[in-house]
Structure formats: C-alpha cells, structure tokens
Amino acid sequence: MPELPDVEVFRRLFEQKALNLEIAEVAVNSPEMLVGIEADAWRSKLVGSQFTETLRHGKHLLTALSGGAWVVWHFGMSGFFSVFARMDEEPPHDRVRIDFASGSRLGYSCQRKLGEVGLTPSPDTFLKEKGLGPDALDPSLDRSSFVRSLSTKRGTIKSALMDQKLLAGVGNVYSDEILFQASVYPGARTSDLQEERLAAIHEAMRRVLQQAIDAGADPQAMPEGFLLPRRESDASCPRCGGSVEKKKFSGRSGFYCPSCQSV
C-alpha cells in the first residue's frame, strides 16, 4: 500500500487528527520496529509533548515534536495509521500506539514489520543520512533535472523510477501506472529512451501521483483509464481492451499492456 500517494493520505490524516494534542501515553508493542533508539527513550521524548507539524518526503512521514525533535514514520509494505475516538479500540498488528490527553488514539500498524519508526533532530539530517533523492512531486524535480538524473542509469526504466536515491516516493505499483500512462514498456533500458519519452514519463509521473492523492489513494476511486485496479494477469487493458500481462522486472512483478506499451 504505502507509496507516495498513500503516505500523503496518512500525512493528511495525521495533520487532521494528531496535531497540537498533548500526548498522554505511548505504547510500544513491537520495540524491534524502532530504529536507532530504545523504546523507553522514544516514549519519554513523546509523552507530555505535542506534534506541531508534518512533512512528507517520498514514502517517509516526519512529524515534529514540540520538544524539537522529529518522529520518522516509514510504512514498509503493510503499514498504515488508524485513528480512534475511543480508548477501547485498537487495530490488529498495532506496533505503536499514541494516546492523547483529549481521549483519542493513533495506531501505527504494520503487519509484516518491514516498516520503521525512529527519531531525528531535523528533516535535513534525516534526508542526508538516508541519501534520499528529491521528492517525486517536488517542483525542483522539473523536466530537465528529471531527464538529467535518469540519463546516468543503466538498468530498466522501471527500476530507475523505483530508485529512492534518484527520486523518492515511487514504488512498484505506481511505477507500473506511470509507465502505462506514458506508454513505455517497463523493461525498456533507460539509456535507450529518447529525451521526449523521458519527458513524457516525467509528466505522467506528476499527473499520476497527483491524481492518486486526489483519489485518496483508493484503488477503486482512481480515474478511468488507470491500470492500478487491474493488477491481475487476466485483466483487460483499460485503453485497448487487450490482456494485461505480468512479468518480473528486476525481482518485482510488473503489470503492463504489451500492445499499448513499447520500448
């Protein structure tokens, strides 16, 4: 679930439900998911404090604490937030839970435990440490800088789009959608693509991510013509009606339409 659009939806939920509330209690049910800090130390940073602002970079969500530090949330393949108005509710696989003095609670669930929760002094420090590229929707990643950074890549265009050090936020599902919308075969060598095609991918990337956010990252609410709700081998292509194919590209399964997408 959690690629850029999903995390943006989480950010908005957090912004709406968790900002400026005193943190009364913190439960760390799966301490192994905390990175670089002990559960007790992390808890005591939060309790008595408040979240004051949020920032999303790619698939990471950073939330500022009134004490100065920032909590870093990463959702792996199965993470999400849930908010409860009542204290007697709790979702399954609740790895971390924050109870607010106002009586509501925020749960961080991550069934597969591939996510991470941590603490950083500042977003800058964190981004530098991780070596993340610019956020895929950042205006600074314009057509020319997108083309420039992709021009150094040797592998497939699909894996280039998913390289978080190049640009942050695009994962397996949205790389497929972007390439479908741009009519480019996922297994095309990046170095074989002309500049106009890279520019088309850039344009499709911005459009797809924004539309997915507007749809609340809900597959059923995506615009007509999206491949995303049809990630099955026997599905029909929303554009030509032909059959969607599934194939491994550098270890991940990609879905594409062989007649609409080409090198």
Next chain:
DNA sequence: TTCCATGTTCCGCA
C-alpha cells in the same frame, strides 16, 4: 504446502 505481497538492505558478479 508453496508462492506471493505496494519496501529496503545486503551481497555477488560484471
């Protein structure tokens, strides 16, 4: 039972 899953990191090979 075996395979697969929307993420990241590590290792071997070119």
Next chain:
DNA sequence: TTGCGGAACATGGA
C-alpha cells in the same frame, strides 16, 4: 570501483 539484480527479511493470505 560502481552499480545492477537477486536474495533475504517478517508475516499471513490465497
């Protein structure tokens, strides 16, 4: 030396 691609990671559903 650098970078690509596959395996591994943890867990549960088909």
